[in-house]
Amino acid sequence: MSAKRMNLREKYQRMTRDLAWKPSYQSEDDIFPQAKYEGIIIHDWDKWEDPFRLTVDAYWKYQAEKERKLYAIIEAFAQNNAQLNVTDARYINSLKLFLTGVTPLEYAAHRGFAMSGRNFPGAGPQVSSQFQSIDELRHAQTQIHTISQYNKYFNGFHDWRHMHDRVWYLSVPKSFFDDAMSAGPFEFVTAISFSFEYVLTNLLFMPFMSGAAYNDDMATVTFGFSAQSDESRHMTLGLEVIKFMLEQDERNVPIVQKWIDKWFWRGYRLLALVSMMMDYMLPKRVMSWQEAWEMYFEENGGALFEDLARYGIRMPKYWEVSVKEKNRLSHEVWSIFYNYGHAAAIHTWLPDENEMAWLSEKYPETFDKYYRPRFDHWRKHHQEHGRWYNNTLPMLCQTCQIPMAFTEPDDPTQICYRSSEYKGMQYHFCSDGCKDIFDDEPEKFVQAWLPVHQIYQGNCGGASVPEVLEWYHLKHGQDNLEYLDSQDRANWLRWKGLTEQAEAVLQKAANE
Ligand code: FE
Ligand code: ZN
Numbered sequence: 001m002s003a004k005r006m007n008l009r010e011k012y013q014r015m016t017r018d019l020a021w022k023p024s025y026q027s028e029d030d031i032f033p034q035a036k037y038e039g040i041i042i043h044d045w046d047k048w049e050d051p052f053r054l055t056v057d058a059y060w061k062y063q064a065e066k067e068r069k070l071y072a073i074i075e076a077f078a079q080n081n082a083q084l085n086v087t088d089a090r091y092i093n094s095l096k097l098f099l100t101g102v103t104p105l106e107y108a109a110h111r112g113f114a115m116s117g118r119n120f121p122g123a124g125p126q127v128s129s130q131f132q133s134i135d136e137l138r139h140a141q142t143q144i145h146t147i148s149q150y151n152k153y154f155n156g157f158h159d160w161r162h163m164h165d166r167v168w169y170l171s172v173p174k175s176f177f178d179d180a181m182s183a184g185p186f187e188f189v190t191a192i193s194f195s196f197e198y199v200l201t202n203l204l205f206m207p208f209m210s211g212a213a214y215n216d217d218m219a220t221v222t223f224g225f226s227a228q229s230d231e232s233r234h235m236t237l238g239l240e241v242i243k244f245m246l247e248q249d250e251r252n253v254p255i256v257q258k259w260i261d262k263w264f265w266r267g268y269r270l271l272a273l274v275s276m277m278m279d280y281m282l283p284k285r286v287m288s289w290q291e292a293w294e295m296y297f298e299e300n301g302g303a304l305f306e307d308l309a310r311y312g313i314r315m316p317k318y319w320e321v322s323v324k325e326k327n328r329l330s331h332e333v334w335s336i337f338y339n340y341g342h343a344a345a346i347h348t349w350l351p352d353e354n355e356m357a358w359l360s361e362k363y364p365e366t367f368d369k370y371y372r373p374r375f376d377h378w379r380k381h382h383q384e385h386g387r388w389y390n391n392t393l394p395m396l397c398q399t400c401q402i403p404m405a406f407t408e409p410d411d412p413t414q415i416c417y418r419s420s421e422y423k424g425m426q427y428h429f430c431s432d433g434c435k436d437i438f439d440d441e442p443e444k445f446v447q448a449w450l451p452v453h454q455i456y457q458g459n460c461g462g463a464s465v466p467e468v469l470e471w472y473h474l475k476h477g478q479d480n481l482e483y484l485d486s487q488d489r490a491n492w493l494r495w496k497g498l499t500e501q502a503e504a505v506l507q508k509a510a511n512e
Helices: 009-016 056-079 089-119 122-151 162-164 168-181 187-202 202-214 218-248 252-270 272-281 287-310 319-325 328-340 355-361 367-383 432-438 452-456 465-472 487-495 499-511
Strands: 411-415 417-424 425-429
Touching: 056 122, 056 218, 089 162, 089 168, 089 187, 089 202, 089 487, 122 187, 122 328, 122 465, 162 168, 168 187, 168 252, 168 272, 168 452, 187 202, 187 218, 187 252, 202 218, 202 272, 202 287, 218 252, 218 287, 218 319, 272 287, 272 328, 272 355, 319 425, 328 367, 355 367, 355 432, 367 465, 411 425, 417 499, 425 432, 487 499
Parallel strands: none
Antiparallel strands: 417 425
16 A cells, blocks of 8 residues: 655655644743743744755755765875875964864854754754754764864874863854853854854855865865755754744844844954964965955845845944954954964964065055064064064953954054953953943853963963963974974975975974
8 A cells, every 4th residue: 555645845744843742731831941031932933934844864864975975085085195285284274273163163053953952942943953953063073084184194183172171262262152052042043043154154164165175175175065065054044043033023123133233243253263264374365354254244244134124133233343344353363373372272474475465465455554564573573583472461352252452443553442340340352342242241251261361360270381281282392383493394394305494494493
């Protein structure tokens, strides 16, 4: 006897919505204790639409196929020693930043979506959250597999999980996700699915993946594309969740707007790390940060918010500041890393003459005026007195946790300082955006684990740089310091047959 074949819509209905039920002996409020406290009002969970109508059996089939292809390519990459084909060993430092900064966020996203799936009362968002949770776990795994290949040949990758919880610049991405995960389920999906995945994701994906392709890193391109095919589903979830909340009740609008403001600014500050990668760390550049911001935020984001205007949603607060900063962001952030290159698990360097010419061309109003003289000064200092490292710890922003080196929106020569008082204590911020976020939820942000404060309080292994580095598990002289004098560079030169140059690098490093 043959059963009647169900069409996709019926099958989706049976295998998702039909699995939900009305509880009879427990109250909904007890089962879903986080569903209401954020103030979001939902009248009808069945209005949730999933355009993909994905079922569990279809999901496993698609994903298994992707995994088979991905691991075949990774295997071939390893067998052919394809790490030797990248443009230059400097490029590997952007991967170090990716593995230590972003891969743990994939895992955090896996946990976060598992929690939001558990906490939403509706079957539609439960199912979408569950798929995304599994996707994110897969992303973390494929990235770790891919990059473990690089760990065999380059320094700085060896203890990324440990470093993520301790190292100063990694507390920037870590605190971003901790903030989202410790919010309620609606804020979490607004933060991650909408603000990050829908509005800002291109600014993470494009530089890393096109950057990898431009620099002949096929291993990274492969995991990138494998993850990107899940991304279209995630972006759909991001847009759906926003429209769903806005359509359910107009009292949701101001709450959603506040979250969009907060998470735009947090996401933008997080992307400051990407801006420096695009303009300074890729030996072959894809485009400048400024160009990427214009294309992906000002144009695409602008169109999106025009579309959302009919719900009463406007552009995120302080978006104008991001536009004012677009021609200085990467230079300011790379300067921070150059200053503290002795305490980072990536190498830093000054752009060479050709690269400075590129920067002048891409940033005609700012580069020659503000940053070239600074780099010339540092280069001269390096030649005459050795490499400059800053041994004074910086003040950190209480919200984004980045050292306070950003400048006033209307004056690129003045550091921007903001502060708030709360219960008799003073808190410091890099911007009006970060100050507003704190002022709205001070009880949350006074708890921030700020790496510099923790060092001063004696919680990071000791009071000297070597003690802190040991506590970070950072191998001094291997993982950190100037690229020109690094073991990574010496090894690279040797693999390319330039033995004498390699010896000179090691000799110079030994003398310093
Ligand atoms: Fe992901
Ligand atoms: Zn900040």
